[in-house]
Amino acid sequence: MIEDMKSKILRLKKEKKAVILAHNYQIDEVQEIADYIGDSLALSKIAMNVKEDTIVFCGVKFMAETAKILAPDKKVLLPVAEAGCPMADMVTAENLRKTKKEYPEAVVVCYVNSSADVKAESDICCTSANALEVIKSIDSDKILFVPDRNLASYIKSQVKDKQIDMWQGFCIVHNRVSEDNLSYIKENYPVAPILVHPECRPEIIEHADFVGSTSEIIKKVKELKDKKIIIGTEEGILYTLKKQNPDKEFILLSNKLACVNMKKTTLQDVSNALENDINRIEIDETIREKAYNSLIRMISL
Known part of the structure; x- marks a missing residue:
């Protein structure tokens, strides 16, 4: 069933001249069919330069909006319209x-x-x-x-x-990580390095061995010689970490590091978006131009 769905998506993608971008926090099956996987910064840059006519953005709404702001001539589809961001x-x-x-x-x-x-x-x-x-x-x-x-x-x-x-x-996901979670990890894995996202609370960051974005955590893990590593960010990152570091074991800092909104997108949703051109992102041009200026100042750095 899953393989049939993947084949259908690949066929539709070719027919529609589409590219699939997926955030690191998406479910494994969606990351597997993506053309590009990355964090917000990487995917923003990719969106600006893709040659395809359509961008299917597997993430949450603000990410798809960012792609449309940066690539206004592209059709941008968000597979699940309700995939938002509480923050x-x-x-x-x-x-x-x-x-x-x-x-x-x-x-x-x-x-x-x-x-x-x-x-x-x-x-x-x-x-x-x-x-x-x-x-x-x-x-x-x-x-x-x-x-x-x-x-x-x-x-x-x-x-x-x-x-x-x-x-x-x-x-709401990173903010859930508690000092109790930290104490448990330190007691049970006293020598394992702790890598956390800066969206975690200050009292968690204070005890981390490394603080960085999703992409920075992925890069840091490659550099570490440790075989057991504690991960303090959304659990979807484990797909890439395990794929790139099969010899290492990853322990989540909390068992609540799952973003419900990021997990809403399924292969069926991606297929529906491609097949039916649904959930197109549209932004008022005056708003888009102002937002573009804010984004391009960042990217130009």
């Missing part, structure tokens, strides 16, 4: 406009995990992979960072010469 919903363009008035001198840095409307109200975007570089590149010493307070807190600990005011949003 992205924690900030709206209207609320951001009001808050900007309270910080008139601040440069607004917007985490890519946000809607097109919010990106349009921001000065520059960032991802977890390049947030530190983006913040350091800004001339102003006053920053308003939206919407992830945990990523902002981590950056703040690394950049002492800037005032960083943070929105109180968070990733």
Whole structure:
């Protein structure tokens, strides 16, 4: 059944001149049929340069929106319309406009995990992979960072010469990792290195051996000689980690590191999107142009 579905998708992809992008947090079967797998930054860059007419984005809505912002001439399909991001919903363009008035001198840095409307109200975007570089590149010493307070807190600990005011949003998955989880892991795997995503809470990051984005964690694992490694990010990353490091064992820092929204997309959904041209991403051109400017300032770094 699965193999038949994969064959159908490959056929449809060729017929529709489509390319499939999948985030590292997608289910294994979806990652297997993707042309490109990566984190937000990598997939954003890929979206700008694909030659195919259609992009099927296996991820959540803000990711598909980002692809459309960067590649407006492409048809962008999101296999599951309801695949959203709770953190992205924690900030709206209207609320951001009001808050900007309270910080008139601040440069607004917007985490890519946000809607097109919010990106349009921001000065520059960032991802977890390049947030530190983006913040350091800004001339102003006053920053308003939206919407992830945990990523902002981590950056703040690394950049002492800037005032960083943070929105109180968070990733519901990474924010679940608790000190109890940490204590259990340290007791049962005392010598295993702990690699965590900066969307985790500060008290978790404080005890990590390495803090990095999805792509940075994947790269770091390759460099480590340890045979047992603790992973503190969404469990979908294990697909790539196991594939690239068959000789290593990976233990999740928490048993709750699964994003329900990322797991909504199935092979059937990908097939339906391709076959029926459903869930097309459309963005108002005025909003798109403003959001594009915020994204391209990031990418140009």
